[in-house]
Amino acid sequence: MNVLAPMSELLFRTSWWILAAAVGGIAAFVVGNRRLDKKMQRIGLAVVVLAAVLGLLRFFFPTPRERMEMRTRAIVRAVDHGDWNALKSLLDADTAVCNRTRLLVAGRDNIVQMTRGNCEHFHVQSVSVLGMESRQTDTDVTVSLEVYSEQDPTLGRPETSSWQMDYEQSGSDWVLDKITLLRIGVEGSDTQNFNPSAY
DSSP states (O other): OOSHHHHHIIIIIOHHHHHHHHHHHHHHHHHHHHTTOHHHHHHHHHHHHHHHHHHHHHHHSOOHHHHHHHHHHHHHHHHHHTOHHHHHHHSOTTOEEEOSSSEEEESHHHHHHHHHHHHHHTTOOEEEEEEEEEEEETTEEEEEEEEEEEOGGGTTOEEEEEEEEEEEEETTEEEEEEEEEEEETTTTOOOTTOOGGGO
């Protein structure tokens, strides 16, 4: 079992405690300054510097979960902008799109072709991410997201859908193995015969 991944998550992904440490360090420095307590000032300053260093590390060295979240957002953004070259670069040769029960399309070129064709056919106006969460288990990262879209079949009214992106580590790279459509609409329409690239 990989114990380094949880440690990196603790250090770099959990930003709330970095912010809390920075605020606490500033408070300690201010109190020390008012009391002319040099020791407290030094402790407060050290905590602030440590929080700043960890914040910079988190920015320049994102965890695999954060990188896959950014990649997932980039995929949605590429569809929204109709940037098919960007979409192609974000997929992998053997990436597959499926629903809960069956494979819908496989292969980077086929996915791009289908997505482009359906976006044009349904006159998709916009696609954006409403919410996202991710989890990592050793060499696998799963990103779950809620997508908001507007298209002609819904008369411009927003439609939501739920998706899951499954990434696998391959050497030093991360491969997008599977994109799964989980739900369409608030009540969860039947996705079995639905073409996911329409959204």
